[in-house]
Amino acid sequence: xRSHHRRAAQGVAALFILAAATALGQGSPVDExxxxxxxLQDGNPAExxxxxxxxxxxxxxxxxxxxxxxxxxxxxxxxxxxxxxxxPKYFADxxxxxxxxxxxxxxxxxxxxxxxxxxxxxxxxxxxxxxxxMEALVAYVTSESRGIRMNVPQSHPKEQEAYRIGExxxxxxxxxxxFGCATCHGDDGKRIRLQDLPNLTKVDGARKAYTTxxxxxxxxxxxxxxxxxxxxxxxxxxxxxxxxxxxxxxxLTMFLARxxxxxxxxxxxxxx
Ligand code: HEC
Numbered sequence: 001x002r003s004h005h006r007r008a009a010q011g012v013a014a015l016f017i018l019a020a021a022t023a024l025g026q027g028s029p030v031d032e033x034x035x036x037x038x039x040l041q042d043g044n045p046a047e048x049x050x051x052x053x054x055x056x057x058x059x060x061x062x063x064x065x066x067x068x069x070x071x072x073x074x075x076x077x078x079x080x081x082x083x084x085x086x087x088p089k090y091f092a093d094x095x096x097x098x099x100x101x102x103x104x105x106x107x108x109x110x111x112x113x114x115x116x117x118x119x120x121x122x123x124x125x126x127x128x129x130x131x132x133x134m135e136a137l138v139a140y141v142t143s144e145s146r147g148i149r150m151n152v153p154q155s156h157p158k159e160q161e162a163y164r165i166g167e168x169x170x171x172x173x174x175x176x177x178x179f180g181c182a183t184c185h186g187d188d189g190k191r192i193r194l195q196d197l198p199n200l201t202k203v204d205g206a207r208k209a210y211t212t213x214x215x216x217x218x219x220x221x222x223x224x225x226x227x228x229x230x231x232x233x234x235x236x237x238x239x240x241x242x243x244x245x246x247x248x249x250x251x252l253t254m255f256l257a258r259x260x261x262x263x264x265x266x267x268x269x270x271x272x
Pocket of ligand 1 (some may be wrong): 170180181182183184185192195196197202207210230233234235236252269272
């Protein structure tokens with residue numbers, strides 16, 4: 001773990017250089033991030049979340065004082081390596097399609113004895129005062145799929161149903177501006193202010209977007225999960241809040257994850 005921390009500390013130093021460089025107007029933020037990423041190589045501050053999540057995975061916690069080391073993420077009890085590359089998927093014990101977060105909630109309830117409400121509360125962190133255990137666990141589990149190709153199944157009828165519902169949600173337009181995901185993510189080369197908007201209706205765009213979350217957000221000094229990304233886009237779309245671990249969030253995740261199949265997973269990443 002030590003080298004994790006040292007490299008992450010170097011990362012924090014490099015962040016200041018990045019902030020200074022962009023403040024001086026040297027190149028676009030996108031160029032600066034690319035330079036920053038190259039300078040850091042594998043020293044991403046996200047490693048602090050990964051290390052915390054790994055500790056948490058192994059700690060006896062909750063009313064039953066159990067660790068998560070027997071939690072079945074789909075590849076057998078306790079198998080973390082590669083598990084994220086096959087999620088979301090159908091789990092017979094829960095009789096439900098679950099994404100990583102929902103499965104972690106399931107294990108926290110069934111194995112550690114938490115109530116569902118406790119397991120679901122505070123899914124997104126906000127600085128040192130409000131660290132989210134869920135995001136640390138997600139960082140750890142996802143990091144164990146780095147370099148593995150996405151291979152999200154569509155064999156169970158409930159997996160197929162989740163994909164279809166996710167696709168519907170993606171193209172559904174509504175709210176005060178009549179926006180849908182495809183309004184902002186359905187064309188090439190679209191931008192809002194300085195932000196490039198990936199075309200999520202194309203294979204390349206979907207793959208790149210899905211395989212690079214969670215990400216350490218330089219602008220927020222926070223690790224953000226894919227679920228956070230979806231919630232923030234619901235907000236941008238002026239839709240009601242996307243409920244954490246809801247069937248709708250799992251379906252949308254299934255649609256985007258499945259569309260990334262074949263691409264190497266490459267996160268936790270680092271982003272603007
Ligand atoms: C009003 C415009 C808008 C709408 C509508 C919108 N988004 Fe986004 N989306 C954004 C912006 C802005 C970003 C951030 C780009 C950045 O930070 O560089 C983003 C980023 C993303 C990313 C991450 C892309 C990456 O490569 O990191 C995903 C995934 C995503 N949106 C999914 C969705 C989904 C799913 C919906 C529909 C529920 C949606 N978005 C609706 C504006 C929108």
